[in-house]
Each structure stands twice: as C-alpha cells, then as structure tokens.
Amino acid sequence: MKEFHIVCNGLKLHAKLEKPEAEKCPLAIIFHGLTGQMEEEHIKAAADTFLKAGIAALRVDLFGHGQSEGEFGEHNLLKWIDNGLCIVNYAKSLDFVTDLYITGHSQGGLLTVLIAGLKHDDFKAIIPLSPAINILDAARYGMFFGTRFDPEHIPDYFELEGAKINGDYFRIAQMLHLEDFVKAYKGPVCIIHGDDDEAVPVQYAYKLQDMYSDCSLQIVHGDDHCFTRHLDVMVEKLAEFIEKVK
Secondary structure, three states: OEEEEEEEOOEEEEEEEEOOOOOOEEEEEEEOOOOOOOOOHHHHHHHHHHHHOOOEEEEEOOOOOOOOOOOHHHOOHHHHHHHHHHHHHHHHHOOOEEEEEEEEEOHHHHHHHHHHHHOOOOOOEEEEEOOOOHHHHHHHHOEEOOEEOOOOOOOOEEEEOOEEEEOHHHHHHHHOOHHHHHHHOOOOEEEEEEOOOOOOOOHHHHHHHHHOOOEEEEEEOOOOOOOOOOHHHHHHHHHHHHHHHO
C-alpha cells in the first residue's frame, strides 16, 4: 500500500493506493460520503472487492474530511468536484493504469455521478453506492436530514450533527442540475442501495436508474445507508458487476 497526498490547488488530500501485482491494471477511485472518511468499513470493503478482481483501488479523504486539509464546515460540492477532478487527473497520470472506474458512497455517490458527467469519456463504468442525490432536493426545498430552513434565505452557517456548515453548501447545491451530469455519461452504471436506507430513501435510487441509459439497480434488502447489516451482500453485488464489465 502507498500512503501519500494528492495536492489539489494547494490543498493536501490524504490518499491510499493499493494495487495487484500485475504490471498494468485498471484502477478504481473510491469516494466516501458526508462526515465520512476512507477507513469506514464499507469503503474498505469496496476497495478490497476491486483488488480481488485485479483492479487497483485509490481511496481519498476529500476536503474537510478524514486526514485531508480543509475545514469541514467550509466544504461544499464545488470543492468536492474540484477535488474529484484533481483525483481523476492524478489517476490518469499513473503509467500502470489501463482503465478507470469510479465509485462513491452517499455524498460520494452523488460526486461519482457529477464527476462521471464532467469526465464522461474517462470511465469504463461507475458504481454509485447509496447515492445521496436527495441533497440537491433538500437544498432547494429547505429540509436537510430532518432540519428545516428557509431555502430563499439561507443562513450563513447551519448546524449539522453538532458541527457548523457554511450556508454556501446549500446555495451551491441548489444550482446543480443532476440531469445535465447524468445525460453526459453513456457508459455502464450500477447503483447499489439498501431498501431500508434512513438517509437516502430508496426511491431516489429508482429515480436515478431511470435517468441513465445503461443502468442496473441492485437492492440490498433490509439494509441501511452504510450497509451495516448486509455488507457481504453489497460486496457480492459489486463483485458481480465488476466481473460483468471488466
């Protein structure tokens, strides 16, 4: 394993890269979610699944999360998009990489959709895990994980799980139109989602599936947002999709 930093516009992003013994191989970029980090069990499980399939795994802590630089309360989706673009460019610079995959959980799943749209010709396949596309609706309608706010008069700072987050987080989310990003990516997509997800209701997964031209939806029955009940099933569905598209 290589542990290092990817420098993105002067900001150090904590990264870990693991690869199989093959001289050349594909690489999967793996994003965590809001308040998460690269060492969560479901993130490590995804990385291990790619490695077992002969695909290198690049995990990165994004702005304000884990061991990366940046204050959590100052992060937003534009900063994460900027991070994502830097990470993809880094991955493309590696001389052993033959193909690129991208996956992410929750807000990282939303980021996967956004980056795939922006870099639509770079990925062999994408796998959003419990993708939190409802964040965009929450910002527009003023209901964020059970807390109400006025979407027309967003406060400078907003309380989230005991921490403050800049109101610009919601202002930016309001202006992102998911359809534009989805329409740009024509490759294979696999969404994996628990049907007992308390943070991102499963109907959002069905909505996202319908928006893509080549998308399968794999439901993990009885599981929650982070696949804490049936992580083995999530891994199995991920492995099956990888084997199908690699």
